[in-house]
Amino acid sequence: MNLTVRRSGDRGYADHGWLVARHSFSFADYYDPAHMGFRSLRVINQDLVAPGNGFPPHGHRDMEIFTYVLEGVIEHRDSLGNHAQIKPGQIQVMSAGSGVKHSEYNPSKTDRLHLIQVWITPDRPNLRPRYAEWTPTPEQLAAPKVLIISNDGREGSAHISQDADVYRVKASAGGTVSHELRAGRGLWLQLIAGEVEVGGLKLSPGDAVNSEDAGTFAFKHSGPVEALLFDLA
Numbered sequence: 001m002n003l004t005v006r007r008s009g010d011r012g013y014a015d016h017g018w019l020v021a022r023h024s025f026s027f028a029d030y031y032d033p034a035h036m037g038f039r040s041l042r043v044i045n046q047d048l049v050a051p052g053n054g055f056p057p058h059g060h061r062d063m064e065i066f067t068y069v070l071e072g073v074i075e076h077r078d079s080l081g082n083h084a085q086i087k088p089g090q091i092q093v094m095s096a097g098s099g100v101k102h103s104e105y106n107p108s109k110t111d112r113l114h115l116i117q118v119w120i121t122p123d124r125p126n127l128r129p130r131y132a133e134w135t136p137t138p139e140q141l142a143a144p145k146v147l148i149i150s151n152d153g154r155e156g157s158a159h160i161s162q163d164a165d166v167y168r169v170k171a172s173a174g175g176t177v178s179h180e181l182r183a184g185r186g187l188w189l190q191l192i193a194g195e196v197e198v199g200g201l202k203l204s205p206g207d208a209v210n211s212e213d214a215g216t217f218a219f220k221h222s223g224p225v226e227a228l229l230f231d232l233a
Helices: 138-142
Strands: 004-006 012-015 019-023 041-049 054-060 064-071 074-078 083-086 091-095 100-105 113-120 130-134 145-150 164-171 175-181 186-193 196-198 201-203 208-211 215-221 225-232
Touching: 041 186, 041 225, 054 074, 074 091, 083 091, 091 145, 164 175, 175 186, 175 225, 186 196, 186 215, 201 208, 215 225
Parallel strands: none
Antiparallel strands: 004 208, 012 019, 019 041, 041 113, 054 100, 064 091, 064 113, 074 083, 074 100, 091 130, 145 164, 164 225, 175 215, 186 208, 186 225, 196 201, 196 215
16 A cells, blocks of 8 residues: 655744744645645644743634643633633644634643644534533543544544544554555544554654555554544545
């Protein structure tokens, strides 16, 4: 099967002092016509936010947005009246729909915030804005592969308005995580931590691999690993 690698060092990079960001796809001042997205996947940003800093209130529309916290705490407020703090392993999901304003801050005075934010284009415009949080159960926390985002909320996942399944891959020891990709769909694996081998390719933290070939993908890891796996219509 055909595999395409996106190396960590080839991603867009921005250092704003309080924010250090890596962009898998074109975003803000980073523009690369060869990397505008993958199917409905439009943004994967890996951000480091300094203590006491964050993104002031700003608006979005017609985008399904989720944030996966890796380290630290993120404090969320939005124009829908939601206010929450999200911790590592949790996910916040927001459908911007017809329009919403939100802010995201690192409330700690001493610890940095490390997160991954993902934007997925919705299956239709002008949806009613909504907000939700996903917290793993003990069983989900222990599983090496867990469905965290879907368009139907199955298996305890959070809902978005798009035919996109997103899995959290996480294991504390070596092993193999497999995924079956059906015909007509696309796969994107964003490696967060650890080393992975798939189809003879070796991936390091920050690397990604994608394919549009149907079949079984076996992601082998010799030690601890963490990743997000996207199965997209």
